[in-house]
């Protein structure tokens with residue numbers, strides 16, 4: 001029997017991801033309904049809703065049920081809504097590197113990285129532009145006991161520099177050819193360290209916590225020394241059987257847990273517009289294995 005009384009939860013893949021129906025996110029949600037949605041997020045890591053009609057204020061109100069909303073650095077927010085990051089690519093843009101186009105965990109370069117994000121689809125190409133997620137609990141669990149024991153003791157250095165530094169991959173400094181306005185500033189060279197394996201504060205499970213976009217090296221090692229093991233972990237973490245892939249439709253909303261997933265936006269829709277709005281939910285300082 002389903003553990004859910006109010007919502008319907010249907011997995012979309014074996015590793016993670018579930019579509020929820022029977023909920024209108026525009027209105028005020030009873031506490032019981034929201035508690036089931038949060039449980040579904042903990043159980044499935046990324047949850048999807050279809051055919052929602054949300055104003056920016058309603059998108060923010062729903063996201064804020066999970067926690068305080070963050071303003072994302074480096075990127076111009078939606079006018080009048082500093083907590084909404086517009087993720088856009090126009091039909092005239094031929095960018096090799098789209099926003100979110102490499103596997104990553106949102107803002108792992110922050111001292112206190114976000115709990116999660118909520119991405120709402122406004123304009124979707126007729127094909128392409130899907131988003132993929134991967135399950136970082138599974139990535140950890142599938143490692144040998146020997147490597148787990150090593151990783152449990154390590155910390156890694158994260159930074160926004162590769163994306164948002166002066167030569168950052170997505171910085172366009174307001175070039176009108178780009179719909180998103182992404183600028184560098186002095187915060188781009190900051191570095192923080194996080195445990196390589198983190199304990200999820202709600203589920204108590206261990207998740208691998210490195211990603212190729214923001215992780216630079218292991219603490220106390222050079223980039224060169226760190227690269228072989230990090231490259232192995234990046235590839236291992238995104239094995240197809242750990243992932244799910246979502247085909248967007250206008251009005252769809254995805255909420256994911258940044259503490260135990262990575263995601264990637266496909267860049268396979270040249271000649272079409274794509275626009276989604278993201279809120280980013282404040283999280284907690286990653287907890288290391290004791």
Ligand code: SIN
Pocket residue numbers: 087099100101106117119130131263264265266276278
């Ligand atoms: C993101 O990485 O936050 C955006 C993902 C997407 O555009 O699908």
